[in-house]
Amino acid sequence: MNPADFFKNKRVLITGGLGFIGSNLARTLVGAGADVLLLDNLFPEYGGNRFNLNGIEERLRVSISDVRDEATLKGCVRDQDYIFNLAGQTSHLDSMENPRTDLEINCAAQLSILEACRTNNPGVKIVFASTRQIYGRPQYLPVDEQHPLSPVDVNGINKMAGEFYHRLYNDVYGLRTCVLRLTNTIGPRMRIRDARQTFVGVWVRQLLEGAPIEVWGGNQLRDFNYVDDVVEALLRAAASEAGNGGVFNLGSSEVVSLKQLAEQLVAAHGGGRYVVKEFPEDRRKIDIGDYYSDFKKFQEAFHWTPRTPLQTALADTLSFYKEHSRHYLR
Numbered sequence: 001m002n003p004a005d006f007f008k009n010k011r012v013l014i015t016g017g018l019g020f021i022g023s024n025l026a027r028t029l030v031g032a033g034a035d036v037l038l039l040d041n042l043f044p045e046y047g048g049n050r051f052n053l054n055g056i057e058e059r060l061r062v063s064i065s066d067v068r069d070e071a072t073l074k075g076c077v078r079d080q081d082y083i084f085n086l087a088g089q090t091s092h093l094d095s096m097e098n099p100r101t102d103l104e105i106n107c108a109a110q111l112s113i114l115e116a117c118r119t120n121n122p123g124v125k126i127v128f129a130s131t132r133q134i135y136g137r138p139q140y141l142p143v144d145e146q147h148p149l150s151p152v153d154v155n156g157i158n159k160m161a162g163e164f165y166h167r168l169y170n171d172v173y174g175l176r177t178c179v180l181r182l183t184n185t186i187g188p189r190m191r192i193r194d195a196r197q198t199f200v201g202v203w204v205r206q207l208l209e210g211a212p213i214e215v216w217g218g219n220q221l222r223d224f225n226y227v228d229d230v231v232e233a234l235l236r237a238a239a240s241e242a243g244n245g246g247v248f249n250l251g252s253s254e255v256v257s258l259k260q261l262a263e264q265l266v267a268a269h270g271g272g273r274y275v276v277k278e279f280p281e282d283r284r285k286i287d288i289g290d291y292y293s294d295f296k297k298f299q300e301a302f303h304w305t306p307r308t309p310l311q312t313a314l315a316d317t318l319s320f321y322k323e324h325s326r327h328y329l330r
Contacts, residue, residue, distance in 0.1 A: 006239050008033035013080045015039045015067055015113065016048070016087035020190040021129065023052035024227045025084060025234055026060060036060040039067065039076050039087070046089065047191045051327035067109040073116040082238050083126045085113060085166075088159065091196040092133065092286055095155035102154050110162035114169045125176045126166065127237045132183045132249070132291060134160040141221075142294035145181075145247055153286040163247065170245040178243035180233060183251045183293050186313055187227030188320035192328050200224075203265060204318065208325050213266070213274035216283060218259040223252040223292040226308035226316075236302040243301060251293025254310045261310075268314040 016022045017038025029036050042048040065072040067087045088106050095102035136150035151157045163179050170177040192201040203213045237243050262274035
């Protein structure tokens with residue numbers, strides 16, 4: 001699939017569009033000639049960053065508003081051809097400390113988005129970004145889509161509910177929805193000032209500041225996707241009707257321990273070190289242990305394979321932040 005052919009002149013809304021994945025997706029769509037509208041609240045606790053649009057600010061539109069604002073949603077969803085629903089609260093620890101906020105954003109607001117589409121634009125195609133977190137602690141590996149859902153934190157429960165709303169509205173109301181369960185996504189424009197979005201982000205910050213990477217535990221196995229590969233997956237899911245009403249894992253065939261990941265990140269940086277520490281008690285209770293995905297279902301349905309080796313992803317990520325870190329550390 002060539003996005004420049006498929007999405008040219010298409011009207012596209014990206015919720016959470018100033019965030020990590022949303023802004024990378026926006027760049028690809030703008031380059032393809034799409035008419036792009038971004039919706040983002042720019043709350044400092046979340047991932048939105050105006051610098052993520054550096055160089056393309058004049059080629060798209062931005063609505064600074066909240067997905068919880070139902071009046072704004074109606075106007076934003078109207079007349080769109082595609083919606084990439086990426087808005088969400090991503091911090092697992094924050095979800096435990098402020099569960100009602102997580103409920104509002106990851107659950108109730110998702111229902112509001114779908115209702116706005118049902119009443120104002122029932123022909124729109126929606127791709128929803130879910131998370132591997134809803135599986136909880138794996139009972140077997142690799143985790144496929146048949147694995148039981150057993151979230152270990154409030155964030156996972158609410159994301160699971162948001163996912164089920166999308167699938168229900170596809171089946172009952174005929175809204176065309178496709179759900180992608182993302183694994184760990186890394187790359188330029190991710191949040192690095194803290195660990196609210198991904199622990200790799202704070203590792204990058206520690207390296208840039210000359211501090212040792214803090215690895216909690218260290219033996220846990222993980223898989224990672226580079227953001228460009230995730231953007232391609234989102235576009236393929238939108239462009240095809242094959243996944244309507246379906247749920248699909250993303251993932252990678254490269255599986256590493258957190259200690260191995262730290263070693264690769266230090267090597268990509270050209271120096272630095274890491275230290276292994278015991279899990280903080282509040283984190284231990286919601287850690288899922290080993291996790292990596294079986295993504296064959298999506299691979300076969302959409303002819304998608306992650307193309308970026310982990311070492312390349314880490315090197316490209318560090319290169320971006322070495323040049324632009326001042327826009328992401330404060």
